[in-house]
Amino acid sequence: MAAAASARDIDAASYGFPLTNPFEATIASTPPELRPTLPSDEDITQADYSLTLRPEREFTLPDNFWPVKKLKYRMARQDHEAPLIFIIAGTGAPYSSSTNEYLKKLYYQAGFHVVQLSSPTSWDFMSAASRFATPGVTKEDAEDLYRVMQAVRAQHPRLPIKDFYLTGYSLGALDAAFVSHLDETRRSFNFKRVLLLNPPVNLYTSVSNLDKLVQTQVKGIDRSTTFYELMLEKLTRYFQDKGYIDLNDALLYDFQRSREHLSNEQMAMLIGTSFRFSAADIAFTSDLINRRGLITPPKQPITEGTSLTPAFKRALQCDFECYLTEQVIPMWRVRTDGGSVLQLVDQASLYALEGYLSKSPKIAVMHNADDLILGPGDIGFLRKVFGDRLTLYPHGGHCGNLNYRVNSDAMLEFFRG
Amino acid sequence: MVKRLLLVTALLAAGHAQAEEIAPRTSVIDANVADAPVEQSDGFLDPLRSLKFNPGLDQREFERSTLTALNVYDPLESVNRRIYHFNYRFDQWVLLPAVDGYTAITPRFVRTGVSNFFSNLGDVPNLFNSVLQLKAERSAKITARLMFNTIIGVGGLWDPATKMGLPRQSEDFGQTLGFYGVPDGPYIMLPILGPSNLRDTTGVVVDYAGEQSINYLDMANVTSDHPEILFLRAVDKRYTTAFRYGQLNSPFEYEKVRYVYTQARKLQIAE
Numbered sequence: 145m146a147a148a149a150s151a152r153d154i155d156a157a158s159y160g161f162p163l164t165n166p167f168e169a170t171i172a173s174t175p176p177e178l179r180p181t182l183p184s185d186e187d188i189t190q191a192d193y194s195l196t197l198r199p200e201r202e203f204t205l206p207d208n209f210w211p212v213k214k215l216k217y218r219m220a221r222q223d224h225e226a227p228l229i230f231i232i233a234g235t236g237a238p239y240s241s242s243t244n245e246y247l248k249k250l251y252y253q254a255g256f257h258v259v260q261l262s263s264p265t266s267w268d269f270m271s272a273a274s275r276f277a278t279p280g281v282t283k284e285d286a287e288d289l290y291r292v293m294q295a296v297r298a299q300h301p302r303l304p305i306k307d308f309y310l311t312g313y314s315l316g317a318l319d320a321a322f323v324s325h326l327d328e329t330r331r332s333f334n335f336k337r338v339l340l341l342n343p344p345v346n347l348y349t350s351v352s353n354l355d356k357l358v359q360t361q362v363k364g365i366d367r368s369t370t371f372y373e374l375m376l377e378k379l380t381r382y383f384q385d386k387g388y389i390d391l392n393d394a395l396l397y398d399f400q401r402s403r404e405h406l407s408n409e410q411m412a413m414l415i416g417t418s419f420r421f422s423a424a425d426i427a428f429t430s431d432l433i434n435r436r437g438l439i440t441p442p443k444q445p446i447t448e449g450t451s452l453t454p455a456f457k458r459a460l461q462c463d464f465e466c467y468l469t470e471q472v473i474p475m476w477r478v479r480t481d482g483g484s485v486l487q488l489v490d491q492a493s494l495y496a497l498e499g500y501l502s503k504s505p506k507i508a509v510m511h512n513a514d515d516l517i518l519g520p521g522d523i524g525f526l527r528k529v530f531g532d533r534l535t536l537y538p539h540g541g542h543c544g545n546l547n548y549r550v551n552s553d554a555m556l557e558f559f560r561g
Numbered sequence: 562m563v564k565r566l567l568l569v570t571a572l573l574a575a576g577h578a579q580a581e582e583i584a585p586r587t588s589v590i591d592a593n594v595a596d597a598p599v600e601q602s603d604g605f606l607d608p609l610r611s612l613k614f615n616p617g618l619d620q621r622e623f624e625r626s627t628l629t630a631l632n633v634y635d636p637l638e639s640v641n642r643r644i645y646h647f648n649y650r651f652d653q654w655v656l657l658p659a660v661d662g663y664t665a666i667t668p669r670f671v672r673t674g675v676s677n678f679f680s681n682l683g684d685v686p687n688l689f690n691s692v693l694q695l696k697a698e699r700s701a702k703i704t705a706r707l708m709f710n711t712i713i714g715v716g717g718l719w720d721p722a723t724k725m726g727l728p729r730q731s732e733d734f735g736q737t738l739g740f741y742g743v744p745d746g747p748y749i750m751l752p753i754l755g756p757s758n759l760r761d762t763t764g765v766v767v768d769y770a771g772e773q774s775i776n777y778l779d780m781a782n783v784t785s786d787h788p789e790i791l792f793l794r795a796v797d798k799r800y801t802t803a804f805r806y807g808q809l810n811s812p813f814e815y816e817k818v819r820y821v822y823t824q825a826r827k828l829q830i831a832e
Contacts, residue, residue, distance in 0.1 A: 429812060
């Protein structure tokens with residue numbers, strides 16, 4: 145243990161990130177004036193491409209899934225030989241998610257070819273690229289991702305690439321760790337450096353934290369007012385005070401400084417709500433593709449005119465924990481011939497890679513001391529495994545400081561170094 | 562439906578009655594922890610420690626809110642969904658490629674000029690509707706915008722008014738109807754134009770007719786001679802609209818768009 149260098153702890157005073165409330169940081173991210181200057185979309189040579197990875201899904205998926213029968217990804221290319229970086233999105237997020245877009249601009253500006261990939265938990269990935277369409281067993285998800293990355297590489301044989309790099313945020317960071325591990329044996333890319341941004345350490349802790357966020361006691365909800373109505377009333381009053389509607393990046397800060405600002409519980413509920421929608425999408429899609437009949441009756445014909453609202457209502461009742469117990473664990477047990485829940489959690493979390501991560505100097509992690517997807521002991525684990533390859537920021541919530549200039553500089557510095 | 566709602570509400574009320582009591586010590590979450598997070602030995606500041614949770618963690622507020630929100634009057638759902646898929650394809654295969662071509666052949670200042678020009682034209686119905694809603698201050702501001710942008714901004718190619726602190730405020734006839742208490746009516750997915758409802762569709766027709774009869778800057782006449790202006794206007798409209806089909810990345814995008822549209826219109830009418 146003595147040999148392990150200690151983590152880089154950034155102290156709050158010199159860090160200067162203005163949002164010390166983890167919930168505000170998670171929702172609003174960095175104030176616009178503290179973000180790095182980035183190129184606009186029009187200055188980037190980029191396009192969306194699609195891959196046919198599971199041709200049979202063309203026939204087995206219902207008609208209204210037509211937009212996701214092929215897997216789309218986005219690539220920004222330099223006009224000369226350059227390193228290429230893959231970016232993996234977080235829970236339920238597509239290749240075009242705002243964090244992916246931000247990271248693309250950052251790395252493109254620094255001279256990388258950039259490939260943006262959807263998360264294996266995103267419905268487009270589940271439909272078009274996932275073999276079992278039951279994300280959650282991280283090793284399997286990483287195999288699916290690896291195939292996608294190989295197909296991307298094969299689709300651009302003439303792109304001059306110097307080296308390969310890999311990054312991901314949130315669940316995408318956990319995926320990136322497993323992809324990097326897989327690459328050590330498959331050797332298609334030989335990633336030079338891998339950066340994990342705010343990964344879950346114990347997948348089960350993370351999903352139960354997220355599930356719990358909708359259990360906060362929110363003031364102002366009663367029989368006649370639901371949570372959404374409460375939020376919309378606040379927004380209406382805010383705009384009425386202001387005199388006009390102006391949606392921009394600074395809106396959230398201004399809103400939090402107004403009389404209508406949200407409490408921690410309300411913000412937690414809001415974050416929890418957004419994750420519950422992801423959980424509903426995942427539960428619905430996985431059930432439908434595998435014809436499990438938990439949400440959609442397996443023989444029900446679905447056309448473009450069919451209402452999905454009844455299925456949506458059923459899927460909304462299912463949180464991550466429900467999805468894990470009803471869909472992931474049964475499938476995983478059948479495929480691996482038994483195994484307890486604890487075993488699955490162990491295999492799907494960073495624990496499974498402890499030995500690999502502690503001996504791989506090319507992998508680093510950036511995390512926040514107040515990240516809501518972590519539980520007690522998780523940072524201790526990261527300290528032990530990563531040593532000085534862990535950078536721990538004092539604030540930022542979950543991924544709220546990724547677009548803070550100090551963080552973006554550190555990210556570029558890591559890949560340059 | 563009403564029954565289920567009642568049941569959910571009753572459950573929730575029971576939950577609230579419980580919540581007012583002090584959380585039992587056996588509860589997983591201690592309800593009365595100090596606000597400031599305590600740093601743990603490894604540096605972890607547990608953000609969830611500072612939250613007040615519902616004891617028993619069996620609140621169904623998310624489910625209640627969301628199921629209520631899904632109740633939008635949509636009797637034409639089956640047709641609407643087909644039109645939604647048609648629009649999705651039309652957008653991908655016609656509109657967005659047109660926008661891409663447009664951005665490829667024009668420099669940015671030209672595109673901004675085009676957007677400003679059409680936006681200035683749009684201030685005419687904005688003005689009329691804001692007068693109809695008896696909003697004196699807003700009407701005065703929109704009038705000032707029209708003057709500045711048309712005269713100083715050379716027919717609306719520049720937008721000096723926004724820089725002078727007169728931001729664009731949109732009012733349409735659908736909002737005017739809503740202002741006087743006309744209900745939404747059934748949700749309608751309009752071909753190409755996207756989400757609407759009976760009230761707002763009426764509004765679109767009235768605004769269009771108004772624009773034709775006012776003939777501001779002689780646009781209505783010129784457009785009937787040169788239909789390509791209509792095409793440019795459509796391309797500009799798509800260019801300035803940030804929404805992309807599929808961006809919500811959900812099998813339930815139709816439901817989500819329907820909810821957001823309905824609420825956004827309520828908000829626009831209320832302010």
